[in-house]
Amino acid sequence: MGGGGSFLSTAWRDIDWGDNQRALQYVKDYKPEIEGQELRILLHGPVGAGKSSFINSVQSVFNSRIYRQAFADNISHDSFTKDYKTYKIEKGPKDQNSFYPFVFNDIMGLDKDKGVLVDDVKLALRGHVKDGYRFNPESKLSEGDQFYNNNPTDNDKVHVLVCVVPANTVSLITDEVVQKIREIRKEASDLGIPQLAVITKIDEVCAEIKEDVKTVYKLKAVKAKMEELSVKVGIPMNCIFPVKNYHEEIDLNRDIDSLILSSLKNIIDSREDCLNYRKSQSESPGGNV
Ligand SMILES: Nc1nc2c(ncn2[C@@H]2O[C@H](COP(=O)(O)OP(=O)(O)O)[C@@H](O)[C@H]2O)c(=O)[nH]1
Numbered sequence: 088m089g090g091g092g093s094f095l096s097t098a099w100r101d102i103d104w105g106d107n108q109r110a111l112q113y114v115k116d117y118k119p120e121i122e123g124q125e126l127r128i129l130l131h132g133p134v135g136a137g138k139s140s141f142i143n144s145v146q147s148v149f150n151s152r153i154y155r156q157a158f159a160d161n162i163s164h165d166s167f168t169k170d171y172k173t174y175k176i177e178k179g180p181k182d183q184n185s186f187y188p189f190v191f192n193d194i195m196g197l198d199k200d201k202g203v204l205v206d207d208v209k210l211a212l213r214g215h216v217k218d219g220y221r222f223n224p225e226s227k228l229s230e231g232d233q234f235y236n237n238n239p240t241d242n243d244k245v246h247v248l249v250c251v252v253p254a255n256t257v258s259l260i261t262d263e264v265v266q267k268i269r270e271i272r273k274e275a276s277d278l279g280i281p282q283l284a285v286i287t288k289i290d291e292v293c294a295e296i297k298e299d300v301k302t303v304y305k306l307k308a309v310k311a312k313m314e315e316l317s318v319k320v321g322i323p324m325n326c327i328f329p330v331k332n333y334h335e336e337i338d339l340n341r342d343i344d345s346l347i348l349s350s351l352k353n354i355i356d357s358r359e360d361c362l363n364y365r366k367s368q369s370e371s372p373g374g375n376v
């Protein structure tokens with residue numbers, strides 16, 4: 088590697104590498120304000136972005152073994168998530184049927200022709216889409232359909248919107264898809280839903296990651312991909328988190344865990360920040376209640 092090379096001299100973001108106990112406890116201890124409430128995280132992004140793999144990775148970190156529950160598809164098989172399904176994170180073998188209070192939904196890409204309609208994503212944000220609904224790229228879910236939830240509770244609504252994009256295809260996102268992502272973000276903003284991005288497959292843009300995941304915040308190429316994504320979809324850098332999913336490994340790696348935990352912690356915190364902001368708004372004189 089010649090002059091300047093691919094590395095910055097210091098990491099531009101600090102995270103606790105390898106020592107995950109505190110971060111893990113933090114997310115495990117997370118409790119929504121209201122008893123029985125769930126934090127619903129909606130992952131959206133292109134087909135094959137690594138959404139299912141991300142959910143599997145979270146489950147893997149929590150239970151210290153590799154999980155394949157959400158069934159990540161190898162894209163070459165062209166079988167992608169069409170059904171709206173809630174994924175829960177199990178508390179562990181001793182706690183069967185007991186789950187953490189955050190849940191994931193993933194929604195297939197916004198790609199031309201075979202992607203989910205923007206209108207359907209908007210319905211999902213508002214909690215109108217019932218579990219088991221099969222998205223149809225040709226027509227949107229309509230009132231009266233058995234999968235249309237007329238009276239969404241707070242638990243049915245989406246609380247955090249996460250855009251999942253692979254680092255190696257950021258440049259390939261078409262203007263059309265960018266437009267759709269922006270439209271969905273606009274709706275989320277109107278509904279007060281915080282938005283983040285997870286940038287996956289960083290190992291595909293930098294071979295260094297394969298050797299040592301800890302290099303992530305020193306690698307210029309990773310930062311450049313994040314910046315490119317930030318500019319394209321308008322999500323600020325401090326809301327973008329690079330991850331390397333568990334996709335081929337059969338054993339856990341502490342540093343991979345650290346990145347997954349860092350992204351999850353920030354997803355959870357974004358919800359808390361949003362609630363605190365709402366509270367401060369309603370308490371301040373002149374704030375809207
Ligand atoms: N190299 C690499 N491959 C990944 C990563 N995450 C997912 N994959 C692979 O990408 C493909 C699509 O992943 P999947 O989770 O099914 O994507 P989804 O369509 O967004 O749910 C699968 O073959 C995964 O093994 C990652 O971080 N790095």
Ligand SMILES: [Mg+2]
Binds near residue numbers: 139158159160168
């Ligand atoms: Mg999937």
